[in-house]
Amino acid sequence: QSALAQPASVSGTPGQSITISCTGTSSDVGAYNFVSWYQQHPGRAPKLMIYDVSNRPSGVSNRFSGSKSGSTASLTISGLQAEDEADYYCASYTTTNTLVFGGGTKLTVL
Amino acid sequence: QVQMVESGGGLVKPGGSLRLSCAASGFTFSDYFVNWMRQAPGRGLEWISSISSSSLYIHYADSVKGRFTISRDNAKNSLYLQMNSLRAEDTAVYYCARDNGDYVNDAFDIWGQGTMVTVSS
Numbered sequence: 001q002s003a004l005a006q007p008a009s010v011s012g013t014p015g016q017s018i019t020i021s022c023t024g025t026s027s028d029v030g031a032y033n034f035v036s037w038y039q040q041h042p043g044r045a046p047k048l049m050i051y052d053v054s055n056r057p058s059g060v061s062n063r064f065s066g067s068k069s070g071s072t073a074s075l076t077i078s079g080l081q082a083e084d085e086a087d088y089y090c091a092s093y094t095t096t097n098t099l100v101f102g103g104g105t106k107l108t109v110l
Numbered sequence: 111q112v113q114m115v116e117s118g119g120g121l122v123k124p125g126g127s128l129r130l131s132c133a134a135s136g137f138t139f140s141d142y143f144v145n146w147m148r149q150a151p152g153r154g155l156e157w158i159s160s161i162s163s164s165s166l167y168i169h170y171a172d173s174v175k176g177r178f179t180i181s182r183d184n185a186k187n188s189l190y191l192q193m194n195s196l197r198a199e200d201t202a203v204y205y206c207a208r209d210n211g212d213y214v215n216d217a218f219d220i221w222g223q224g225t226m227v228t229v230s231s
Contacts, residue, residue: 001172003154034216038155045205045224046155051217057210089155093216098169099145099157 004029004090004102011108017078020105022090023071028100030071034093037066037075040104041086049088050075077107085109112136112220114189114206119225126196126229132189132206132222140164140184143209145218146191148202148227156202159191160215174200196229203227 005023012018022029022037029035033053038046048057050066053073063078073092077084090102118130132144145160158171159180168180179192189206203226207218 032214034214036217038218040155045221046218047221048210048217048219051210051219052212057219091155091157091216093214096169097167097215098171099160099216101147101155101157104154 001028001094001096001098001100004092004100006088006090006102006105008103009106009108011110012080013110014080014082016080017076018080018107019077020075020088020090020107022073022075022092022102024073024092024100025071027096028071028092028094029068029073031095032093033068035066035068035073036091037064037073038089038091039084039086040089046089080109082109114208114220114222116204116206116222116225119204119227121228121230122196123231124197124229127192127194128196128227130191130193130204130206130225130227132191134187134189134208137208137220139182139187142211143167143215144182144189145207145209145215146178146180146189147205147207147218148200149205149224150199150202153202160209161189162215193227196227198229201227201229 037050210219
């Protein structure tokens with residue numbers, strides 16, 4: 001199972017919106033609406049930000065939103081803040097009942 | 111509070127074995143799918159194994175299949191990962207995590223802090 005494709009890095013200024021893409025195949029992202037997104041700050045464990053493509057867990061800011069079209073999922077962060085600077089990973093359930101992560105995207109808030 | 115705490119990491123020689131443990135607390139452990147992930151130094155996350163609440167369903171990533179064994183003891187609220195035939199490329203921080211209990215085992219809402227495994231001679 002190959003890793004999902006994410007851009008290595010994205011950047012934005014405070015208050016802007018940014019979008020991170022996550023491209024898979026018909027065996028993962030394209031197969032189900034079971035895509036999740038994680039935020040990871042250096043030296044910390046990942047934190048679930050979005051699940052089932054567009055659902056936010058309790059306590060996650062509504063500045064974070066998710067969507068999907070075909071085999072590409074997207075995470076949008078609006079009203080960018082300094083504390084959003086982190087690595088972001090997408091993940092998808094697959095047709096073999098396994099999970100596959102994306103390679104990760106480093107978000108820099110300029 | 112709801113938490114998961116890994117232990118058992120350390121330095122091991124290539125070809126050696128190690129058993130990781132993950133202690134869960136603050137929730138009904140026996141109700142949830144649980145998973146192991148890992149992250150090599152400076153690299154991304156990799157899912158490696160999952161086990162259903164009753165241990166009926168177990169899955170592995172191809173990279174560890176045949177070498178690693180996942181298990182759980184619901185009476186002890188514990189998850190385990192037996193790692194055999196270790197290789198240098200298994201060097202990573204290993205995380206245990208709980209699925210959020212939604213439709214399938216696909217979203218991990220509680221993570222441990224991680225335990226470091228180093229495979230080196």
